[in-house]
Amino acid sequence: MSVFKWGILGTGKIARRFMQAAFYVPEAQVVAVGSRSQATANQFGAQFGVPKRYGSYDALLADPEVEIVYVATPHSLHAENTLAALQAGKHVLCEKPFTLNAAQAEQVIHAARASGKFVMEGMWTRCFPVVREIVRRLQAGELGEVRVVIADFGFRAPFDPASRLFAPELGGGALLDVGVYPVALAFMVLGAPKQTLSTATLGSTGVDELCSIVFTYENGAHALLSASLRADTPKQAHICGTNARITIPEPWWKPSEAYLIRTDGTTEHLLYPYEGDGLQFEIRHVHDCLRQRLTESPWMPLDETLAIMRVLDTLRAQWGVRYPGE
Ligand SMILES: NC(=O)c1ccc[n+]([C@@H]2O[C@H](COP(=O)([O-])OP(=O)(O)OC[C@H]3O[C@@H](n4cnc5c(N)ncnc54)[C@H](OP(=O)(O)O)[C@@H]3O)[C@@H](O)[C@H]2O)c1
Missing domain, CATH: 3.40.50.720 (NAD(P)-binding Rossmann-like Domain)
Incomplete structure (x- = not known):
């Protein structure tokens, strides 16, 4: 070995x-x-x-x-x-x-x-076995044409202006800490959005404590996303197509299961239990890439990372959130 x-x-x-x-x-x-x-x-x-x-x-x-x-x-x-x-x-x-x-x-x-x-x-979300299975189902066309992605990630963090969640000098705010997960999910399913609509509530340190985002796409699809540092939200994800939808229960960003619910009334339970916290799938994926002498992950390519960062910049610009030095 x-x-x-x-x-x-x-x-x-x-x-x-x-x-x-x-x-x-x-x-x-x-x-x-x-x-x-x-x-x-x-x-x-x-x-x-x-x-x-x-x-x-x-x-x-x-x-x-x-x-x-x-x-x-x-x-x-x-x-x-x-x-x-x-x-x-x-x-x-x-x-x-x-x-x-x-x-x-x-x-x-x-x-x-x-x-x-x-x-x-x-x-790391991209590396979970159930997420790989969801990608296979999407690529096989089982959902039909995806029209809506809905995902939220909100939790209640104790307010500490010096902590990395709230301090602007450490890149605080809900979007960069947890909003990046729903944004990356929307990218995984629908690619880069055509238009980005959003609003945010800024806290006393000047960072976004709550944000709500709508992406629209060339094909008419929408993604409805939110992130919060001040309230616990359902933390679920839904990928809705013309033939079926997939629901990923909480905690959707590190999932062990999902439900494929078809318009014909049948439901399939995709169950991939794992031990511990799940970071092991990302570690194994890095090893697999290195064994194949890859310099980028096919599951999280650098061009997509850059496209996501550009969208995060656009969202922050819509709210006037800037970090020191920007
Ligand atoms: N994948 C996930 O599920 C997940 C979960 C949580 C966080 N994250 C990401 O991981 C990163 C770290 O998050 P975390 O929750 O582990 O943060 P954390 O508990 O605050 O730890 C950050 C560490 O960075 C080092 N550090 C260097 N300069 C620092 C500074 N000026 N202030 C504070 N720490 C500083 C410290 O280690 P030393 O003192 O040893 O130098 C500190 O222990 C973030 O970017 C976050 O988005 C990912």
């Missing part, structure tokens, strides 16, 4: 979940972790059995044993961290959203393609 040697950049909540998921992927070997603080790196390394513990991101990237870097920092650092990892000759899996804005995404994608290294936005 060939082993893939990962380095974890940042030690927050998702980095910890990554470690738990890596447990289900025997060929994933996390050889090193890097933190802004040596004490935090030591604590993380001890908790998860990571042998090499670095007190800076640069030290992690300088380790020749690390092949793939998992960028798990706030959105505002994704571009800088991914560029540094590429410069150090590493493959990169970078958490969503890929960057803060499309200009940064273009810069990173340019560097990625020049480097010949594998780079992927961590849109």
Whole structure:
């Protein structure tokens, strides 16, 4: 069995979940972790059995044993961290959203393609077995012509103006944190929208705490999407075609099941239970891509990541949400 040697950049909540998921992927070997603080790196390394513990991101990237870097920092650092990892000759899996804005995404994608290294936005939803099955059903035409996509992702976050969810300097706001999931789902099913209509409620830190979005498409389809940091919403997704619809229950962005409901009254339950949190499917997908010597994921290509970032920019411009330096 060939082993893939990962380095974890940042030690927050998702980095910890990554470690738990890596447990289900025997060929994933996390050889090193890097933190802004040596004490935090030591604590993380001890908790998860990571042998090499670095007190800076640069030290992690300088380790020749690390092949793939998992960028798990706030959105505002994704571009800088991914560029540094590429410069150090590493493959990169970078958490969503890929960057803060499309200009940064273009810069990173340019560097990625020049480097010949594998780079992927961590849109893990695309890697779940039930999502792959949904894509197969869509491609087989089982839904007929898709007319409507409906998806929401809203949760109640305790207000903390310094946290990455609310602080503009860390890329705060519902759209970039959770709205990117429904936007990416609409892209997966319908591609890039023709027109983008939206409204948002901005909070006291100036970021979007609630946003509602309508995409329209050349073929007349619509996507109805929303995201929230202040209220829990149903967190379901629906893909509605002329012959059938697919409903993905909560939590649709990391699903284990979906219902295919046909207009003839029959229903098929697509059931793909999994252990743990589900990040293991994304880790395995990265390994599969590397085995095939791919530099991009066919499930989350960089051009689509860039197109999504452009739409996120358009939405924020509609609401007047700008991050420091923009
Ligand atoms: N796929 C998913 O389900 C999922 C879920 C949650 C989050 N995410 C994404 O993952 C990224 C991290 O989210 P998270 O929830 O893990 O965040 P978090 O708990 O705040 O952790 C972020 C980590 O980044 C590092 N960091 C570097 N500069 C920082 C700064 N100025 N302020 C705060 N932290 C800083 C810190 O690690 P050190 O102190 O060790 O340097 C920190 O622990 C986000 O982009 C988010 O969108 C993805």
